[in-house]
Amino acid sequence: METGLRNRVAIIAASSKGIGRATALALASEGTHLALCARNANALDQVAEEARHLHGVEVYTETFDVAEDDRVRQFADAVHGRFGNIDICVTNAGGPPAKSFAETTMAEWDRAYQLNLRSIVSFAQAVLPYMQQRRWGRLITITSIAVKQPVPELILSNSVRTGVLGLVRSLATQYGPDNITINNVGPGYTATDRVKELAQTNAQTSGRSASEYESEVAKDIPLGRLAKPEEVADVIVWLASERASYITGQTILVDGGLYRGL
Ligand SMILES: NC(=O)c1ccc[n+]([C@@H]2O[C@H](COP(=O)([O-])OP(=O)(O)OC[C@H]3O[C@@H](n4cnc5c(N)ncnc54)[C@H](OP(=O)(O)O)[C@@H]3O)[C@@H](O)[C@H]2O)c1
Numbered sequence: 542m543e544t545g546l547r548n549r550v551a552i553i554a555a556s557s558k559g560i561g562r563a564t565a566l567a568l569a570s571e572g573t574h575l576a577l578c579a580r581n582a583n584a585l586d587q588v589a590e591e592a593r594h595l596h597g598v599e600v601y602t603e604t605f606d607v608a609e610d611d612r613v614r615q616f617a618d619a620v621h622g623r624f625g626n627i628d629i630c631v632t633n634a635g636g637p638p639a640k641s642f643a644e645t646t647m648a649e650w651d652r653a654y655q656l657n658l659r660s661i662v663s664f665a666q667a668v669l670p671y672m673q674q675r676r677w678g679r680l681i682t683i684t685s686i687a688v689k690q691p692v693p694e695l696i697l698s699n700s701v702r703t704g705v706l707g708l709v710r711s712l713a714t715q716y717g718p719d720n721i722t723i724n725n726v727g728p729g730y731t732a733t734d735r736v737k738e739l740a741q742t743n744a745q746t747s748g749r750s751a752s753e754y755e756s757e758v759a760k761d762i763p764l765g766r767l768a769k770p771e772e773v774a775d776v777i778v779w780l781a782s783e784r785a786s787y788i789t790g791q792t793i794l795v796d797g798g799l800y801r802g803l
Pocket of ligand 1 (some may be wrong): 554555556557558559560561578579580581582605606607608633634635636637656683684685686727728729730731732733734735736
């Protein structure tokens with residue numbers, strides 16, 4: 542299937558590991574030039590090298606925290622300066638800690654808002670005017686199955702991320718006339734460091750080992766296993782491609798059937 546992604550330019554936020562990394566490499570394999578960020582340089586540089594070496598694309602990287610909106614704007618401007626356009630923007634960030642409601646602090650609520658809702662606003666503000674100029678664009682947010690079905694012990698994620706759905710649906714309406722599609726991808730349990738982190742937190746409270754936690758989680762998933770990050774990335778690539786030109790304002794879960802709603 543021709544994706545039309547060759548020589549497009551994509552920002553992929555929080556892309557040195559996990560789902561962000563898999564998305565960067567999947568887009569690179571389609572010939573898309575990349576602009577990547579994360580807080581730490583080592584893993585980020587490795588992804589950039591892999592994309593250049595394996596797929597011959599250009600890669601621009603910067604290290605910063607996506608909660609810093611001035612850095613997000615500077616990054617987008619630098620990407621535009623370097624490549625001349627920004628076609629695709631995939632927003633992403635680390636997830637908030639797993640805690641019961643009673644354990645959460647106001648500082649953690651503020652941080653979850655900054656990371657998992659406000660950072661998306663920053664990226665949208667920074668990239669949409671560039672996409673409007675060219676009357677083509679794809680904004681894709683990575684959230685979680687939590688936007689449809691609350692996940693136990695993830696009260697911060699369950700609460701803050703639902704705001705992304707309102708943002709995505711509203712922006713899709715506003716920017717549709719500019720030929721910009723705006724969609725959200727909600728991963729279910731995906732085999733990355735994030736799940737290892739959740740397994741460790743769970744082990745401290747329940748006494749179950751990390752592998753027992755993962756087996757327990759997998760029992761509830763109709764496909765009987767966690768996702769590979771590449772399986773989430775493939776859906777993001779499709780949404781970014783010409784093949785998804787009439788899809789906007791949607792949330793697509795990549796959860797192996799875990800969400801039971803209609
Ligand atoms: N894995 C799952 O099962 C799952 C399920 C549902 C939702 N999600 C959500 O999907 C997102 C990605 O998850 P993942 O599993 O791919 O996580 P991951 O493997 O832990 O990778 C997180 C990536 O984000 C970067 N990052 C984290 N915080 C950042 C920040 N403040 N600013 C810039 N970069 C940042 C990390 O690099 P640095 O540390 O160097 O910054 C790393 O590259 C998270 O929001 C997660 O909660 C994951």
